[in-house]
Amino acid sequence: MGNIHVCNGYNKDMLLAYAAAAEYKQTHPIARAILQAAARHGLRLPDIDTADYEVGYGVKVQLAEKTIHVGSARFMDIENIAIPAEMEQIQQHCHENG
Known part of the structure; x- marks a missing residue:
């Protein structure tokens, strides 16, 4: 897995924990x-x-009072x-630079 980019007040560990919880039952390579x-990270x-x-x-999950x-x-x-413009710019940069 590559870099994790965050926005909207989330930190990397929180985002990764939410994504992992959402993907918990999946078996594809990204999950x-x-x-x-x-x-x-011990999350x-x-x-x-x-x-x-x-x-x-993708997947949509409900946990506590959040929809992820x-x-x-x-x-x-x-x-x-x-998707925030900042994230679209980061995505474009990553696609262009590998």
Whole structure:
């Protein structure tokens, strides 16, 4: 797994714990990488109340009073979640520079 970039007041460990909790039952390579990174950091994963998986797009989970979305930019668009311009710039930079 590469770098973790955060925004909107989240820190890297919090974001990684939420992503790992959302991906906990998944077996695809990205989910495994997220779960391994969370384990390396010794993070406790929050309990999930409900999960909706959209194969090929992402996952939406409810935990405590938060709804967490993990997935592709296309999934975020489908869910009407705006990606901050700062994150789009970082994503573009990463795509261009590997």
